[in-house]
Amino acid sequence: MPERKFFVGGNWKMNGSKSSIDGIAKFLSDGNLDPNTEIVVGCPSIYMDYAISKLPKNVKVSAQNCYKVPSGAFTAEISPAMIKDIGSDWVILGHSERRNVFGETDDLIAEKVAHALSEGLNVIACVGELLEERESGKTQEVVFRQTKKIADKVSDWSKVVIAYEPVWAIGTGKTASPEQAQEVHEQLRKFLKENVSDEVANSTRIIYGGSVTAANCKELAKKADVDGFLVGGASLKPEFVNIINAKQ
Numbered sequence: 001m002p003e004r005k006f007f008v009g010g011n012w013k014m015n016g017s018k019s020s021i022d023g024i025a026k027f028l029s030d031g032n033l034d035p036n037t038e039i040v041v042g043c044p045s046i047y048m049d050y051a052i053s054k055l056p057k058n059v060k061v062s063a064q065n066c067y068k069v070p071s072g073a074f075t076a077e078i079s080p081a082m083i084k085d086i087g088s089d090w091v092i093l094g095h096s097e098r099r100n101v102f103g104e105t106d107d108l109i110a111e112k113v114a115h116a117l118s119e120g121l122n123v124i125a126c127v128g129e130l131l132e133e134r135e136s137g138k139t140q141e142v143v144f145r146q147t148k149k150i151a152d153k154v155s156d157w158s159k160v161v162i163a164y165e166p167v168w169a170i171g172t173g174k175t176a177s178p179e180q181a182q183e184v185h186e187q188l189r190k191f192l193k194e195n196v197s198d199e200v201a202n203s204t205r206i207i208y209g210g211s212v213t214a215a216n217c218k219e220l221a222k223k224a225d226v227d228g229f230l231v232g233g234a235s236l237k238p239e240f241v242n243i244i245n246a247k248q
Helices: 018-029 045-054 081-087 096-100 105-119 130-133 139-151 180-194 198-203 217-221 240-244
Strands: 006-011 038-044 058-061 089-094 123-127 162-166 204-208 228-231
Touching: 006 162, 006 217, 006 240, 018 045, 018 240, 045 058, 081 089, 089 105, 105 139, 123 139, 130 139, 130 180, 139 162, 139 180, 139 217, 162 180, 180 198, 180 204, 180 217, 217 228, 228 240
Parallel strands: 006 038, 006 228, 038 058, 058 089, 089 123, 123 162, 162 204, 204 228
Antiparallel strands: none
């Protein structure tokens, strides 16, 4: 079985300026980044071109969202074709903020994934449960439902990274323990095995997102089914280098 390459994504969310991107580019360039880690940062679309021109070449730039069609009367949306046109080949889809702040449904996210893949983009597909869903014992039900919708639309699993992001742990300072993260990742891998194939289950990277920091990343990275991270606020700070190098 081929080893899954460790993957660290940064999600800048609605943060950034040219000067702050210059600062991020400097600490990443100076950071002696682990060559065995694949690194992708999700940048506000308005700054993607600038970020691509400034960041080290071993750090790829991703869109944080896109729509489900190539073009049309969809004010403020961007398409996979546009993302590719400026030199990016990654997009984050289904982030909990898109689901829970902007009301995106499982079906819409699945349609976006299908279109992005059909256009040749790589997709970081996010799934995760709310606090009340975890407390009522529905974690597996929610995460499997979200993953099933996405899986039904995937045409090329080699272009998909699944990000498990418990919503209660995003930006709250709370982190799923390494054991909690491993448990859900292991369940997701079993789900892929039973619903897609052994090969996909063994090769697809499942990364963890939710208040990942330099302080907790090494313990999380030791877990067998945690193949990396999707990092929020910490990806704007120099500690992001420590998270990228969590396997060293």
